[in-house]
Amino acid sequence: MSKILIVDDDKKIALALAARLKANGFDVRTAHDGMFAVSFAVKEQPDLIIMDINMPAGSGIQAAERIQNIASTTGVPIIFITASKDPALRAAASEVGAAAILDKPFESEDLVSMIRSTLHVA
């Protein structure tokens, strides 16, 4: 069972996504800020991270950068979700190795199929 870490400061969105992914057979953890996400990622060793970009305590980009710089979590695929269309943010997300960027609001089916294709599972 693939383990997925969802990081979103909006607890409702994190909860909804968690329910959706659990229903799709994933093992899910949630974090609500970037700092916590980093330590959680190290402890839980997820197969994939869903990361909100705009969060008050440490942006998703910074968190992703730190996760990629820690040996035990380096290379973990990260799918960013964002309400912003700011091209600079997108560029920054690609730079820290975004597997994909998904615009809010999105269809959960799109996220699920994006996760599947990133993890190479049918």
Added chain:
Amino acid sequence: MKTERLVILAVEDDPGDLVVLRRLSQDVSRWDVEVVDCASSTACISRLAQGGVDLVLLDYQLGAVTGLAVLQAIQQAGFDCPVVFLTGMGDEQLAVEALQAGAVDYLPKSALSARSFQRVVGNAVEKAGLQRLVMRHQESLERANKELQDRNREITRFYHTVSHELKTPLTSAREFASLLLDEVPGEVNELQAEYLEYVLDSCDQLTRFVNDMLDVTRVETGKLKIQAQAGDLGEVVRRTVSTLRPVASKRGLRLEHSIPADLPQAWLDEQRVMQVLSNLLTNAIKFTPDGGQVSVQVARERADDRLLGVSVADSGFGIEDSQLEAVFDRLHQTDGDCADMEEPNFRGGLGLGLSICREIVQLHGGRIHAQSTLGEGSTFHFTVPVAGIPTQLEPKDSSS
């Protein structure tokens, strides 16, 4: 009757001339004139600084200095008091120079009379008054214009904030409704499922509004861009029509399209053209009574074969002639929309869609317009360029 007081500052070093000026000023019928005098540039400036001077009479020959130098000093000190030159014999040529330098008028000493004095002084004071009035109006117009620009920026920023703030709760509302509908937490009965569909519909409608608001802020800030490439306009039409067919069917509307088989490739941003078409079709469906008809027609433009034209025709209420252009304005609403939000006629919408459509079409180098017959229906027509036309390869900047 003399009602108003007029203070004239005579910059004059000839006592004889001063006597003449004082006498002439007694004969002015319109004002109660007081003549104060000084004999140097410095004295003139310090007297003006005290205020209350309505007019300066400036002798052209002031000992070693010329009146022109005094005029410059007055202007440099920032006084807008009208200046009339007193010119001596043979000074007429110099008078022209003085007028060019900003004097209001000149008064030849040789022709000094009660009449000429009253006329020149009267004109100068009136002219200065009018100038001040024009200046005040201009200032207030500039202020108003600046306020409007600020207000416009505020609205744009507000749209931007609102649309961002709406996106997050919208995402979670949609996701929770969709979780329920997919029976993730448990079984849902048929009626519950129907209601949840309504929730999803409303979320999608909100999403469109939010995206429209964001597009408008992009138009306002010149950030709306298109990424055009060669593409199949017919396919764009087919896809958009099939997306909207369920909406039309629900209302019992016939939704048809005709696309010629030999249609050349278009130069377009498919997503953006789809947005335009989807907007036009949604409007057409919205404003056509149940059982009516909406049709989309694609063809090479007859007037210009470097363009492809798309027409969206409906059998709806039609649009008044006077509104055919205004519908493309930002925040335009049909009368029915604005009359009363509680009315069943209220059709909602932010009045942004068509203004965005126009912008997108113009970015493609195309045009959009509407034709209508009241009671019979409306046709919206827009053009996009055929692919491979060199002059149209570079999309127009949104600011133009």
